[in-house]
Amino acid sequence: MTISGLQGSLDAGRFVVTAEIGPPRSCEVERLREMARMLRGWAHAFNLTDNQAANVRMSSIASSLICLQEGLEPVMQMTCRDRNRIAMQSDVIGASALGIRNVLCISGDHQTFGNHPQAKNVYDIDSIQQLMVLRRLREGANWSGEALPEPPQLYLGAAANPFADPFEFRARRLARKAEAGAQFIQTQCVLDLERFRSFMQMVVGMGLHEEVHVIAGVIPLRSHKAALFMKNKVAGMSVPDEVVERLRRASDPKEEGIRLCVETIQELSGIKGVHGVHITAIAWEDIIPRLVSESGIRP
Amino acid sequence: MIIAERKPLPEVLGMLDGSNEILVLGCRSCTAICLAGGEKESKALCEALALHSELKGKGWKVETLTVERACEREFLDPLVGFSGTVVSMACGVGAQVVQDICPDARTVPGVNTSNMGAPEGIGAFMEKCAGCGDCILHLTAGICPIARCAKSLMNGPCGGSQNGRCEVSPDLPCAWDQIVMALERQGRTELLAVNIPPRDWRPSRNGGPRRIVNPEAAAGEAQRAWREGR
Amino acid sequence: MIVCYCCSRSGMPAALLALEDGGLDDVILREVPCAGSVDQWEVLRSFRQGAEGVLIVGCLLENCAHHYGSEIASRRSVILEGTVQDVGLSGGRVAMVHLAEHHSYRFRRAVEDMRAAIRERGGQA
Numbered sequence: 001m002t003i004s005g006l007q008g009s010l011d012a013g014r015f016v017v018t019a020e021i022g023p024p025r026s027c028e029v030e031r032l033r034e035m036a037r038m039l040r041g042w043a044h045a046f047n048l049t050d051n052q053a054a055n056v057r058m059s060s061i062a063s064s065l066i067c068l069q070e071g072l073e074p075v076m077q078m079t080c081r082d083r084n085r086i087a088m089q090s091d092v093i094g095a096s097a098l099g100i101r102n103v104l105c106i107s108g109d110h111q112t113f114g115n116h117p118q119a120k121n122v123y124d125i126d127s128i129q130q131l132m133v134l135r136r137l138r139e140g141a142n143w144s145g146e147a148l149p150e151p152p153q154l155y156l157g158a159a160a161n162p163f164a165d166p167f168e169f170r171a172r173r174l175a176r177k178a179e180a181g182a183q184f185i186q187t188q189c190v191l192d193l194e195r196f197r198s199f200m201q202m203v204v205g206m207g208l209h210e211e212v213h214v215i216a217g218v219i220p221l222r223s224h225k226a227a228l229f230m231k232n233k234v235a236g237m238s239v240p241d242e243v244v245e246r247l248r249r250a251s252d253p254k255e256e257g258i259r260l261c262v263e264t265i266q267e268l269s270g271i272k273g274v275h276g277v278h279i280t281a282i283a284w285e286d287i288i289p290r291l292v293s294e295s296g297i298r299p
Numbered sequence: 300m301i302i303a304e305r306k307p308l309p310e311v312l313g314m315l316d317g318s319n320e321i322l323v324l325g326c327r328s329c330t331a332i333c334l335a336g337g338e339k340e341s342k343a344l345c346e347a348l349a350l351h352s353e354l355k356g357k358g359w360k361v362e363t364l365t366v367e368r369a370c371e372r373e374f375l376d377p378l379v380g381f382s383g384t385v386v387s388m389a390c391g392v393g394a395q396v397v398q399d400i401c402p403d404a405r406t407v408p409g410v411n412t413s414n415m416g417a418p419e420g421i422g423a424f425m426e427k428c429a430g431c432g433d434c435i436l437h438l439t440a441g442i443c444p445i446a447r448c449a450k451s452l453m454n455g456p457c458g459g460s461q462n463g464r465c466e467v468s469p470d471l472p473c474a475w476d477q478i479v480m481a482l483e484r485q486g487r488t489e490l491l492a493v494n495i496p497p498r499d500w501r502p503s504r505n506g507g508p509r510r511i512v513n514p515e516a517a518a519g520e521a522q523r524a525w526r527e528g529r
Numbered sequence: 530m531i532v533c534y535c536c537s538r539s540g541m542p543a544a545l546l547a548l549e550d551g552g553l554d555d556v557i558l559r560e561v562p563c564a565g566s567v568d569q570w571e572v573l574r575s576f577r578q579g580a581e582g583v584l585i586v587g588c589l590l591e592n593c594a595h596h597y598g599s600e601i602a603s604r605r606s607v608i609l610e611g612t613v614q615d616v617g618l619s620g621g622r623v624a625m626v627h628l629a630e631h632h633s634y635r636f637r638r639a640v641e642d643m644r645a646a647i648r649e650r651g652g653q654a
Contacts, residue, residue, distance in 0.1 A: 028439035035403075040472070080450070081450070085497060107452065107458070108332065109466070110449050110459075110460070110466060113466075121450070123451045123452070124453050124496045125452045125498070126452040126455070126457075127454075128453075128454035128494050129454065129494075129495070129496060129498075132494070132496060133497060144498065159458060160457075161458030164460050164461055164464060165460055165461055166456075166480070169456075171490070173456075174491075175351075176454065179494060180494050187460060233456075235462070236460070236461055236466070263329065274374065294346050307615075308611075308612055308615040308616070312616075339570065340569075342568070342569075343569035343570040343573060343612075346569075346570045346577065347573050347615070348616075349563070349577060350576050350577050351614050353577065354617040355617055399619060
């Protein structure tokens, strides 16, 4: 049974595009609607992040609904940091009731990174357990075993980071997420193609490409400083020196960054097991239409 | 053991307004080992308070006493009947038992009690146990993910693990990186293929303050009668 | 009155040598096996007994007879300087000086520096 447009496209063998939208910090609904209208049609689905980097923002469920109203298909992200299993099940049932179908299950950045480091975190369950719980909801029961007369309709996703350590374990962890209920995977941004290829070889070697759809993350970099920041300050990112150098030497770093991103997308579309790309263009969302059209992957 | 740190002196001084008799109570167990509240530290605080009292004319009578274990009533006999201020250099447990034993006294904390851990390196103490009440160290090669993983993941590591370090701080090892390597070393990699389902947190502090009764030692009628002199 | 805790190996010889040249009548020497053996409470007790300042005199860091006692003493003296200010005295009253047994001038200078700090910064914080 096809639950969402994203699932339909992936299962039909199409190379999908998903993109990320960062919800506003306050009730700037009109701004969010404008961004949604600008992006409509340029991706199969759009991720609405959940208090990303542990900074308070409009909730993922609310922003997902607003985007849904503007004709976008949302992927609601839900971290394990701020909600226990009771709140998660409740929010997901609510989300499904509102028409939100795609849910991405992630651990979430530790709260010490964000603007409320003093907060107590939750971490009642981790992202793998979250997949188990939400899958059971879809199958008709909540985690305490009570049958649900109208279960939520959910297409479940998880994240994978081929650039974190231990490297050899990452494909196995993807296998465990698939077993727990993940139907699609969005990876950390790929700037290190070589390492990503090794990772995908392991994934395909384990036959996982037939169990889950891997959507590779990409990010347009505006300058060599942005590349350096990613390299040194962001946990779990692998940025080869050649990328930094290429941007440093460019006469127009922004254009070079766009070109690099388009090239990366094209490379990724040729890797076995990669069924799409996920574009993260924080504070540069208006570049997404250009990236999609120049890569030739418009939905 | 329980790891604590001395409270900053200005904070302790702020708790002592209106005091007359002050007893700095040290403990020879956990807080002595982690160099927070043993005999030396208690004597040092005692001298500091006495000096402060003299300089500022507070008129405090300050003494110090260090007991074997402040959490067990048997060792606290010398304190019974004390009605001044006790600055507890014992952990939060000891401080509360002392307050219980001396209802007329006012017990204030001289240390910040932090966690259950062990010495690691010189003068450093690392958190090891979260007191979850349902130990699974046999599944994780003797490394506790609840205490030592910043996100208490049961199916880690997360995507922030890099070079064996936790995303929260480069000083923190990634517990799951350690677990994976240890399980490989122990030849128990089959454990890495199993997804651990959501945990029952009831045995932990999340289920409410815990009262644990040892089935053999729990007092029955005969023992109660004997204690009460019947 | 400045109380000086001097280690047997370096502190005492240097201090005694300095005393021979005079002008150090306000100094009281206390010999200890190692600067690192001086506990916090002893230093604080010295203030209660009338000391205006306390000097801890130990070996050069790389030359401690007990390997790292001088190093520990150095860290401890920094903590004590803070404690002494927290209880209400002015700063500069606790200091560590590292020297070799013949460095009588280093000892003298440390005493003079402390006298100056006590004089300039006054009695209480």
